[in-house]
Amino acid sequence: MGMGGALMYILAIDTSTDAVVAGVAALRGADATGEVLAERQVTDGRRHAEILTSLVGETLDEARVARSQLDAVVVGCGPGPFTGLRVGMATGAAFGDALGVPVHGVCSLDAIAAAQMSQTSASSLLVVTDARRREIYWATYDQGRRTAGPAVAPPGEVVADLADMPIDVVVGSPTHAGLFDRPVGAASVPSVVGLVTVARADLSGSMPPAALVPLYLRRPDAVEPKRRRPADPQRQELAR
Structure with missing residues (x-):
C-alpha cells in the first residue's frame, strides 16, 4: 500500500x-x-x-x-x-x-467483509460467524455496504430466508459458510x-469517537438471580 x-x-x-x-x-x-x-x-x-x-x-x-x-x-x-x-x-x-x-x-462482521472485499471482485457478500446455542450471527453486503444485519438466528432459518438473494461469496465461520451452497471466501475472522x-x-477525521457499544444481540448466559420480595408483615400476622 x-x-x-x-x-x-x-x-x-x-x-x-x-x-x-x-x-x-x-x-x-x-x-x-x-x-x-x-x-x-x-x-x-x-x-x-x-x-x-x-x-x-x-x-x-x-x-x-x-x-x-x-x-x-x-x-x-x-x-x-x-x-x-x-x-x-x-x-x-x-x-x-x-x-x-x-x-x-x-x-466485527463489517471487518470480515472489508478484508474479503480487499482481495476479491465479488460485489455481494454474506458474513456468518458462530453464535453458539446452534445459532449464527450474520449480515449481508453489497458493494461494500451492509444491507442487512447484524442479526442472530438458527442457520437453517438464515439459509431459507436468503435462498433467493444474489450472494457471490460467503465468508466467516467455514463450518457455517458451507451451508449456503455459494462460493466460500478466505476471510474467516476479523x-x-x-x-x-x-x-x-x-x-x-477530527470527530471524537462514539462510545463503545457491544453488539451482543441477545441476553448473556449468566443472569443475576431475581431478588426475593420482602415479606409482608400483615400476611405474616394473619398466618399466625
Missing part, C-alpha cells in the same frame, strides 16, 4: 470469535492508506483474557512501535458471545484510557486490515 501524509500507528483488537486477533498498522491519514506492521491470530475461545495481552505485546515489539507511539485503538464490538467480546473491548478501552488516545469501535479499513474514515 502506498504511504504519504501524516503517519498514525493503530492498535487493532478483536475477540468476537474464537480467534483472538491483535495487530499494529501504520496509517497515512492524508490518503487513508495503511500497512499492517504485525498481526497475531490465535484460536482459543476459552482463553481470550490470557492470550490477548501477550499478543498485543508481541505485535508491538515486532512492529517496533512503543505503546506511547500509538495514536488510536480500533476494537471489534461484535456481534459475539458475551464473555469473549467484553475482553477485547475492555482491553481496547483500557489502552485508550491509559494512553489518552481515541478508541474506535467497529462491527483481521487488522478489516478492522482498520472499517474505521478508516473515523481515524482520518
